[in-house]
Amino acid sequence: MGVLSEELRNQIRALFPNYPNKRAVVLPALHLVQDAERHVSIEAVREIAELLELRPAEVHDTMTFYQFFKDEKHKLGKHRVWVCRSISCMLRGGEELLQHMCEKLHVHPGETSADGKVTMEFAECLGACDGAPCILVDDEAHMNITPEKADELLKSL
């Protein structure tokens, strides 16, 4: 028995019919593992590779290209909060908002709060520019965020 549960393995296997080869399941598999474990360990990379009949280096190569996936040294907290720093948000205070939230949690972007609840990150355009400045909590967008609204959001997590 490896680090991936049988349930996770079955979820990954269930995706095989969607694609003509198993390599295309690399991204969906990494998503499934990271959602469940909050990171993707080297052992998990090996096990994904085995399931997909790839070499671990092939899975690791893909994984590390996308800064989205975190290794064991950068485990995600319970929630991942992204503050957009792209042009429309920057023009309406996105960077100050990021500063405010980082200070509130005593973290730098990319770090997780001491209680393990929130990982703070900056985003390159969340595509919610009509509600700038905007933030993403996990994969749910919240728009027109003021420092006060951000505090409430953090409290609710």
Add this chain to the structure above:
Amino acid sequence: MATFEPTLLARIGKPDSQSLETYRKDGGYEGFKKALGMAPVDVINLVKDSGLRGRGGAGFPTGLKWTFLPKDHQGPIYLAINGDESEPATFNNRILMEMDPHQVLEGIAISCHAIRSNKAYIYLRYEYGRSYRALKKAIEECYAAGLFGKNIHGTGFDLDVVLHRGAAAYICGEETGLIESLEGKRAWPRIKPPFPAIEGLFRKPTIVNNIETMACVKQILDRGAEWFKSMGVPPDPNNPRDAGSYGPKLYCISGHINKPGCYELPMGVTSRQLIEEQGGGVWKGRKVKAVVPGGISMGFMTADELDLPLDFNGPGKAGCLGLGTAAVTVIDDQTSMVDVLFNCARFFAHESCGQCTPCREGTAWMHKILTRIRMGEGQIRDLDLLTEVASSMGIIPGTTICGLSDGAAWPIKNAIKKFRGEFEDYINSGLKTVKSAEALMAVH
């Protein structure tokens, strides 16, 4: 203008606009049914006749792209839908996917029939969680209703649609980067040719189309090519490369505007109309300093250029790269263009995939020079240096594989040319506008 009725956004804001039931009440999937009764080549010709050009940014004629597929190919042929939408300030596809997913799916189904594909992949950026959930539910509804699956409407046509989530990387919006990413690899764009229509996803013929383009295809099936061509701007007789700009278009307005949002208007509306008539004017009673016509890779239009039409040809007349995604960002007169340009440079330095040296090194270098200027340590010669670096990044055809470097270079060259005085004043004054937040973000 007064008689214009939105079609792409007609259902947005209606109660339950995402469900199959209400979509069908509004005449949904009749266009798909109609397409299934037509020969694929007739559907392609209809789209060609409409003058539809891809809405993703490059503006390539959609019907023409479809004809590049090899004739009599035994398959499989794939349709890959670009739902990556990561160009800063762009969110039109998100509105469609979130609020009217069936309109998008119907366009996909029609397009699959036209190009003789039985499998479509929607590559969706991870950040669009709401779009993911809306599309996922809509796809399930289609399978349950027999609109997707085997032998649709007894015609013998099979169709599978797979929703595939990305992992927050801008380069996945480049069509061959998207293909590589979908195949489970790092999103490194491929050298072309071969173009995807000949050798694309899983090395099979593939068409890559944008979400809004799919919604347009659906409307063209319902309303006809003439309807689509009745709106917009005909080709510029002085520009042999202009194929005209037809149909309705989703314009996103954001930045320093009173009413940011996504508005549907005929191709060829001006920035001034968008700002004054749709956007409710510049915020805080200020004036426009600059406008980005369609995502930051397009460059800037000055306050004197607001009356140029935002069609495929218009922004080029103001020295911009093109219309791009028609995402208009308004920058007010209290904002430093040095800060704005820094923001653009930082974005591209972060998002360059690193495969080609001019782009990898050039974007990093431009980011560093602009950082230095904003630290109050810039020199006038830095402006020429920036222009020089930008000029050596992909503007020379063939030095980079994809257009990211061109998109990174354009705003730099364009801004320094148009706002040089402001950049010089900034440097001469020793001003420093680095925000404390940036120390936090130093690691890009």
